[in-house]
Amino acid sequence: MDIKQQAASHPEAAIGTRVVWGGEQVQHPYNATQTPIVASAAYGYDDIDKWYDVALGKEPGFIYSRMSNPTVAVLENKLCELERAESAVAFSTGMAAISGVLHTFLSHGQRVVSTRDSYGGTNKIFEEFLPRMGVDVMLCDTADMDALEREIAKGCNVLYLETPTNPTLKIVDIRRLVAAAKRVGALVIADNTFATPLNQNPLALGVDVVVHSATKFLSGHGDVLGGVVCGAESLMAQVRHYREINGASLDPFSAYLIIRGIKTLALRLRQQQASAQLLAEYLCTEPMVETVNYPGLPQHPGHAIACSQMSGFGAIASFVLVGGMPTVTRLLPLLKYAHRAGNLGAVETIYGPARTTSHVENTLEERQALGICEGLVRVSVGIEDAADLLADLQQAFAAIRSQPGQAGLHVLSAQRPIEVSA
Ligand SMILES: *Cc1c(COP(=O)(O)O)cnc(C)c1O
Numbered sequence: 001m002d003i004k005q006q007a008a009s010h011p012e013a014a015i016g017t018r019v020v021w022g023g024e025q026v027q028h029p030y031n032a033t034q035t036p037i038v039a040s041a042a043y044g045y046d047d048i049d050k051w052y053d054v055a056l057g058k059e060p061g062f063i064y065s066r067m068s069n070p071t072v073a074v075l076e077n078k079l080c081e082l083e084r085a086e087s088a089v090a091f092s093t094g095m096a097a098i099s100g101v102l103h104t105f106l107s108h109g110q111r112v113v114s115t116r117d118s119y120g121g122t123n124k125i126f127e128e129f130l131p132r133m134g135v136d137v138m139l140c141d142t143a144d145m146d147a148l149e150r151e152i153a154k155g156c157n158v159l160y161l162e163t164p165t166n167p168t169l170k171i172v173d174i175r176r177l178v179a180a181a182k183r184v185g186a187l188v189i190a191d192n193t194f195a196t197p198l199n200q201n202p203l204a205l206g207v208d209v210v211v212h213s214a215t216k217f218l219s220g221h222g223d224v225l226g227g228v229v230c231g232a233e234s235l236m237a238q239v240r241h242y243r244e245i246n247g248a249s250l251d252p253f254s255a256y257l258i259i260r261g262i263k264t265l266a267l268r269l270r271q272q273q274a275s276a277q278l279l280a281e282y283l284c285t286e287p288m289v290e291t292v293n294y295p296g297l298p299q300h301p302g303h304a305i306a307c308s309q310m311s312g313f314g315a316i317a318s319f320v321l322v323g324g325m326p327t328v329t330r331l332l333p334l335l336k337y338a339h340r341a342g343n344l345g346a347v348e349t350i351y352g353p354a355r356t357t358s359h360v361e362n363t364l365e366e367r368q369a370l371g372i373c374e375g376l377v378r379v380s381v382g383i384e385d386a387a388d389l390l391a392d393l394q395q396a397f398a399a400i401r402s403q404p405g406q407a408g409l410h411v412l413s414a415q416r417p418i419e420v421s422a
Pocket of ligand 1: 094095096191193214215225
């Protein structure tokens with residue numbers, strides 16, 4: 001059985017249709033309509049010659065689930081459909097995917113250019129692990145496209161991008177940096193987790209390799225971990241080889257949950273990003289909020305570029321509370337429709353400060369160097385009714401305003417409370 005050959009492909013269909021039908025097998029055992037969870041470590045062969053041919057890749061088939069698994073293969077095909085990629089490779093987590101890709105394409109003595117605002121775990125790979133294996137890492141100010149272009153022009157093997165960024169929602173100009181990378185022959189990798197394939201397709205903008213944390217919007221229900229990498233088959237063959245040997249393969253149960261989640265991706269995200277826009281606009285009017293980061297706001301510094309490379313602005317926003325951490329500590333417990341947790345992209349709304357979510361791996365000093373204030377709260381907007389989410393935020397701010405003078409927060413005027421150093 002060749003999973004890739006039997007995969008349904010609907011390149012003509014819109015993404016709301018491709019998430020449902022794309023990559024699925026045309027026929028399942030027992031005429032089941034859903035992808036089976038194939039829970040088998042290995043696959044048996046009476047014909048020893050055929051077994052050898054499958055092992056050599058001369059014939060389609062499966063040998064051992066660290067190398068490939070029929071359920072995982074359906075997920076990989078589905079990702080190809082969503083990102084319009086030739087090939088995809090699934091990993092046990094998003095970080096395994098990112099680590100796998102960076103280790104596949106970087107060796108001792110090579111150079112990688114990236115931005116300071118990547119996901120906290122990714123930042124750790126750049127700061128801690130890659131230098132240890134002799135890779136020269138250059139991290140630039142995320143908003144400074146000129147500086148990025150200059151560093152790329154000095155020569156590099158890999159350019160690694162993430163846009164929008166976590167948790168400050170900065171927008172990186174993909175086309176412009178891809179052009180700079182191509183001039184020096186660098187491979188371009190992009191983390192598309194925040195945008196999702198619904199809003200942004202980096203391969204169409206010239207990126208070579210796209211990575212996703214499937215833990216987030218793809219699976220959408222906060223109940224599974226996974227990662228996926230996609231791009232040209234010549235590149236994915238190298239990534240697959242790395243995964244086979246290093247072993248961070250995805251298990252079929254998780255693959256099944258991610259496949260199931262992806263089917264509602266378009267439906268979920270349309271609702272989630274409409275609500276995110278509404279909440280972001282409200283937060284701009286809230287006196288206890290200093291800054292609002294959401295690319296869908298016209299005043300967002302990356303709004304014009306976001307409009308040129310994204311078809312929607314996503315469901316994540318972040319905001320800085322007046323009064324810093326003491327205000328965060330008071331506000332978040334007052335919310336009714338919220339998990340306070342280190343995840344995002346689920347059907348429930350999730351709030352969390354950067355210091356316990358995206359940048360929990362970093363020290364206070366490191367966060368400050370990255371420009372992440374202690375009062376920064378990230379919100380991943382869920383599928384709940386938008387009016388309820390808005391009312392929830394409003395009642396929480398109203399409750400804080402009615403009990404002034406606590407936790408280092410003094411209300412000097414009814415309009416704008418300010419921080420008083422303790
Ligand atoms: C969560 C996340 C990751 C890491 O994914 P895991 O599945 O948690 O390993 C990588 N990049 C971004 C942008 C993320 O939000």
